[in-house]
Amino acid sequence: MGGAPATLVQLALVVLFIAPGVTYQLLRERRRGSTPGEQDIAQRVLRALIASVVLDALYVLVIGPQLIGLFDIGQGWDGLRQHPRSAAALILGLVFAVPAGVAWGFSELERRRLRGSYRSTPTAWDHAFRDCPPSFVRVRLKDGSWIGGWYGAKSYATSFPHPPELFLERSYRMRSDGGFSSEVARSMGIYVKCADIDFFEILANSDSGGTR
DSSP states (O other): OTTSOOSHHHHHHHHHHHHHHHHHHHHHHHHHOOOGGGGSHHHHHHHHHHHHHHHHHHHHHHHHHHHHHHHTGGGTSHHHHHOHHHHHHHHHIIIIIHHHHHHHHHHHHHHHHTTTSOOSSSSHHHHHHHTOOSEEEEEEETTSOEEEEEEOTTOEEOOTTSOOEEEESEEEEEOTTSOEEEEOTTOOOEEEEGGGEEEEEEOOSOOOOSOO
8 A cells, every 4th residue: 555645745636636637527527418438437537537637737837836836845835834825726726727617618619619419418318308398298109009298397307328218297198190188187197118119209398288
């Protein structure tokens, strides 16, 4: 265990070395959306470490002397005790503000380069239900039968990386042509396993309670 941090100073250095990349990676995922490769924890850690190395190298190139002078690393970190507010502001900037700005900038460049397609959600399923208003939904199963219901505030659609599944809070009887008939009385909702779906359709977002 000779490589583990032995003092509070060493631990702080490890955190400061890793944290910028972690901030960058989290905000990139938040703004761009998760990708299949980033579900592997090893891939996520590797990307965060690479981002930290790049950002820390840039920090040293641009403000290396100022960092050493402020923290006075060679003299027991006296600079940190003498200028705690300046040090705290610098840490917030280097660990959070700069990585967040870089993540936002790369996301905007990618969004503009790929502006012909929607990229912030990983699957069409997530895209369909991301901002879906209350609506009627009808589903045709692979055996040719129809399922329909109301997707409202108490309904739920899973999101990536979980398998697509759908809970509709109100269930409707369906005609053979896929049209809506009457609402199922006393129904507490209906669950749809999307592996069984041939296709589904989201209809007009008005709860008229009638047939469709």
